[in-house]
Amino acid sequence: MLRLAHLSDIHLGPLPDVSYRDLASKRVIGYVNWQRNRRRHMHDSVLETLIADMKTSAPDHVAVTGDLVNLGLDSEIEMARLWLETLGPPQDVSVVPGNHDAYVPGSFDKACRAWEPWMRGDGATQPVGRNAFPYLRVRGDVALIGISTARATAPFMANGFFEEGQAGRLSRLLDATAERGLFRVVMIHHPPVRGAVQQHKRLFGISRFHKVVGRHGAELVLHGHSHDPTLYWIGSRTARIPVVGVAAGGQATGGRHAAAQYNLLDIDGKPGAWSVRLTRRGLTGPAAPPIDIEVVDLASEPRSMVRS
Numbered sequence: 001m002l003r004l005a006h007l008s009d010i011h012l013g014p015l016p017d018v019s020y021r022d023l024a025s026k027r028v029i030g031y032v033n034w035q036r037n038r039r040r041h042m043h044d045s046v047l048e049t050l051i052a053d054m055k056t057s058a059p060d061h062v063a064v065t066g067d068l069v070n071l072g073l074d075s076e077i078e079m080a081r082l083w084l085e086t087l088g089p090p091q092d093v094s095v096v097p098g099n100h101d102a103y104v105p106g107s108f109d110k111a112c113r114a115w116e117p118w119m120r121g122d123g124a125t126q127p128v129g130r131n132a133f134p135y136l137r138v139r140g141d142v143a144l145i146g147i148s149t150a151r152a153t154a155p156f157m158a159n160g161f162f163e164e165g166q167a168g169r170l171s172r173l174l175d176a177t178a179e180r181g182l183f184r185v186v187m188i189h190h191p192p193v194r195g196a197v198q199q200h201k202r203l204f205g206i207s208r209f210h211k212v213v214g215r216h217g218a219e220l221v222l223h224g225h226s227h228d229p230t231l232y233w234i235g236s237r238t239a240r241i242p243v244v245g246v247a248a249g250g251q252a253t254g255g256r257h258a259a260a261q262y263n264l265l266d267i268d269g270k271p272g273a274w275s276v277r278l279t280r281r282g283l284t285g286p287a288a289p290p291i292d293i294e295v296v297d298l299a300s301e302p303r304s305m306v307r308s
Helices: 027-041 044-056 074-087 107-114 164-179 206-216
Strands: 002-007 061-064 093-095 135-139 142-146 183-187 220-222 231-236 239-244 261-268 275-282 291-297
Touching: 002 044, 044 261, 044 275, 061 074, 061 142, 074 093, 074 107, 093 142, 135 164, 142 164, 164 183, 164 206, 206 231, 220 261, 239 275
Parallel strands: 002 061, 061 093, 142 183, 183 220, 220 239
Antiparallel strands: 002 261, 135 142, 231 239, 261 275, 275 291
């Protein structure tokens, strides 16, 4: 069995000092949003409590599905690198970038360089960059496949992009890992599900993603971005694939989104007879320790929440 922990949308704070030059871009919108809203609901103490609890669950591996930072500042990216070092060694933690990690032009490349050890596939020798995704890591009988949908976008937009080049590479990885009899986990920031988020936050390329996983198969998709603990199903009528979202890792109680949670996924079995138990664990009150919020057997889930 492999126990996989899933975190997302960390949005590390507080914001470092920001110069007027830094704000001469889309960042001014994010800065205002942080001051008016996010700084009241995204707390480092909440994240620390969540991570401490997660480590007591002794996961074999941790998947982080993006948005480690807020404005893509150089100092934020370095702070996130230091935070990843405390989360776990690169061989035990896999990261994919989110839209905030590519907030303005240049942020994505800087994040790739700083977080490269946590985003490099097994045996990869090329520098981590846009064409290095998807990457593959194999841990036990589980294939962890990391996709990047992150790209700098216009003000007030937070879209993701899944395009032909990455789709072709993903197809080949899915086929190769299926031949090895591995349980395939696809990690992506933006939910590959229609209607999961507002239009200005949606993923472009949802149909392309569905076509790839429908044709080549996958056992599980993990995503962030929505800040909500969700479960959808995609794929063919005979081969449904669970798509699992998670609440933001630093979200305090009292906001419009669920308070901070992480997912634990216990994966066992063999091809054709995999078992997956999803445990959502998180906060229910400002002074309450994390508890089990929900436990779902994905192998026997009725699969009523299907999105095409």
